[in-house]
Amino acid sequence: MRSTGLKLIALFLAFGVWYVVSAPRRETVYERRFAAPLSIVGMPRDLVITTPVPDTISVRLRGRASDLHSASSQTLDVPVDVSWIQQAGDVTITMRPQAVHAPANIEVVAIEPNKVQFHVEHLRQRAIPIRPFLVGQPPPGYLTGDPTLMPDRALVSGPGSQILKMSEVGTERIIMTGRTATFVQNVAVVSDSPLVRIVAPLTTQVTVPVLAEVGPNQPAATDTVEEKKP
Secondary structure: OHHHHHHHHHHHHHHHHHHHHOOHHHOOEEEEEEEEEEEEEOOOOOEEEOOOOOOEEEEEEEEEHHHHHHOOHHHOEEEEEOOOOOOOEEEEEEOOHHHOEOOOOOEEEEEEOOEEEEEEEEEEEEEEEEEEEEEOOOOOOEEEOOOEEEOOEEEEEEEHHHHOOOOOEEEEEEEOOOOOOOEEEEEEEEOOOOOOEEEEOOEEEEEEOEEEOOOOOOOOOOOOEEEOOO
8 A cells, every 4th residue: 555655646746747847838839920130241341231221020930928928029130141242233132030040949930021122332432522511600790701621621431323423521510600700610520421431531620711891880800719629
């Protein structure tokens, strides 16, 4: 009797351990869509993408409820390797489920849509004039002369189609309101296009003449004021 009782207890314990260990495998399997971050990697240094690429892409995952519950966009990643691209032009990439980095025990069923399309151009550099961006007017009785810059040209880098069309780049805003004297100001050189980068110089020194109008009862000219960016 004692031996039979011990066997029953052992059998009960073994069943309990099996039940606990096998619980995850007995969970219902579900499918769920997630927005996974899409990243372009390996782009050759002499090429640039000139058309929009989605930040995320829809992936359909299959797994146990507990695993899917812990999954999120932060635990997913869809890297797209473009190191093989050598020429400018339109590019179409077909993505397979195996390309998705997902947590263990989760199956990637599909990527929808499974194609990414974009346009690639060669990078070009060119030196073009810098235009000071003057904002506002001096008070009545004063005139703004022609600004001078040192240096007055900037080397820019970007897609060939944009670089060839550019005739100038600008500076950050130079406020003219309330100015009554010639002044010198160091300002940043900026690009209006997110695809065009200022290579050099990053700043330029602008001298803006502010002169009193000629005539009776006009304010007297004052000395030059030099301003420096902090």
